[in-house]
Amino acid sequence: MSQTVLVINSGSSSIKYQLLNPKTGQVLAKGLCEQIGEPTGLIRHVAHGNTTVVTERVADHGQGLQRILDLFEKCGPKIEDAGVVAVGHRVVQGGSYFDGPAIIDQKVHATITKLCPLAPLHNPAHLKGIDVGKKLLPDVPHVAVFDTAFFHSLPEAAATYALDQTVAQEYKIRRYGAHGTSHQLVSRQVSEFLGRDDLRQIVLHLGNGSSASAVKNGRAVDTSMGLTPLEGLVMGTRTGDIDPAVVFHLARTAGMSADDVDVLFNKKSGLLGLCGDNDMRAVRGRANAGDTQARLALDIVLHRLQKYVGAYVAVLNGLDVLTFTAGIGENDGELRAELCAHLTFMGIELDEDANAVRSPEPRVISTPQSKVTVMVVPTNEELEIARQAMSLVEGR
Ligand code: ADP
Numbered sequence: 419m420s421q422t423v424l425v426i427n428s429g430s431s432s433i434k435y436q437l438l439n440p441k442t443g444q445v446l447a448k449g450l451c452e453q454i455g456e457p458t459g460l461i462r463h464v465a466h467g468n469t470t471v472v473t474e475r476v477a478d479h480g481q482g483l484q485r486i487l488d489l490f491e492k493c494g495p496k497i498e499d500a501g502v503v504a505v506g507h508r509v510v511q512g513g514s515y516f517d518g519p520a521i522i523d524q525k526v527h528a529t530i531t532k533l534c535p536l537a538p539l540h541n542p543a544h545l546k547g548i549d550v551g552k553k554l555l556p557d558v559p560h561v562a563v564f565d566t567a568f569f570h571s572l573p574e575a576a577a578t579y580a581l582d583q584t585v586a587q588e589y590k591i592r593r594y595g596a597h598g599t600s601h602q603l604v605s606r607q608v609s610e611f612l613g614r615d616d617l618r619q620i621v622l623h624l625g626n627g628s629s630a631s632a633v634k635n636g637r638a639v640d641t642s643m644g645l646t647p648l649e650g651l652v653m654g655t656r657t658g659d660i661d662p663a664v665v666f667h668l669a670r671t672a673g674m675s676a677d678d679v680d681v682l683f684n685k686k687s688g689l690l691g692l693c694g695d696n697d698m699r700a701v702r703g704r705a706n707a708g709d710t711q712a713r714l715a716l717d718i719v720l721h722r723l724q725k726y727v728g729a730y731v732a733v734l735n736g737l738d739v740l741t742f743t744a745g746i747g748e749n750d751g752e753l754r755a756e757l758c759a760h761l762t763f764m765g766i767e768l769d770e771d772a773n774a775v776r777s778p779e780p781r782v783i784s785t786p787q788s789k790v791t792v793m794v795v796p797t798n799e800e801l802e803i804a805r806q807a808m809s810l811v812e813g814r
Pocket of ligand 1: 626627698702749750751
């Protein structure tokens, strides 16, 4: 029987899941349970090419996961026959404690709990998924795979904010990064594709949430997300970098509370705040139809990207590979071309035909003469979580 991993990504009001074979990458089933705790919940289960949709109230995460397991039983594949060797849980914040995946025992559970103040929206939701998952699937090891692990070994100079160190240490304020699972997978695939470990890479993970990383010889040396996933690039609804004094200004002049500013910066800004749409396809469509507000939003996104690429080229003292990934990075050829048009100073030359190709495979989109190789590498965080969970369990 093939060995599989059930990957669970438990959010505050949702549970995303995939049952997959980490060796082949085959997805046996996947789905999403949404609107947990609301009057009507929605579960979508895809298996054997069929989609089953259930709409009924899902009171809490325990009920949500139970319903998901019922759907596996009813629509397949049956969990007990699926060769599940581990359950892999995505965990956003591993703090300074985890540089790789960890089997969730009491100590690991306690550490994830201790880290809740650093990820108040995410870690408590992950713990719910872990607790009900362990209860419902008690016979297999449960593994936590941390978004921060790849950035655990950032050089001190990159990870440390220029903040009073007594305060920083007491409140554990440093750059933890996020999207690490994706940056690790993508940078490793680039190395494998090019058959070289000694690479200076920049990875641009551009989705609803976006982040950049600088990777030298397989190790992350800088990343744009910081204490939380708010810092860095312009995102769907997040500001990215902004003068922290805007917070004091809004508190003093607009009477906003910390929570008000949190919502403003995280949920109402970015593309949405700039032009009213947070979906890049809509923004791109409007800009191409001559909408100046959407065009300005795109230009702000591009300007920030240009600044990060320039900064990371300096951090890396040169660049071998620039890679695009995630929803926008993989699909928006215009954005890739627009950014690369600003990077000709370092000898980047895009191959227009290669850039226009849509494919689920890693591919080079620069010309053979280009001084920097430009690539598109589709990310697959679930597969990476499954692989890490399985290799940890196999290595026990
Ligand atoms: P996340 O996982 O952060 O929610 P994704 O990686 O799925 O996000 O990326 C979502 C973003 O990708 C959205 O802004 C969406 O508009 C954008 N996207 C998807 N397909 C395209 C496309 N063909 N052209 C431009 N943007 C696209």
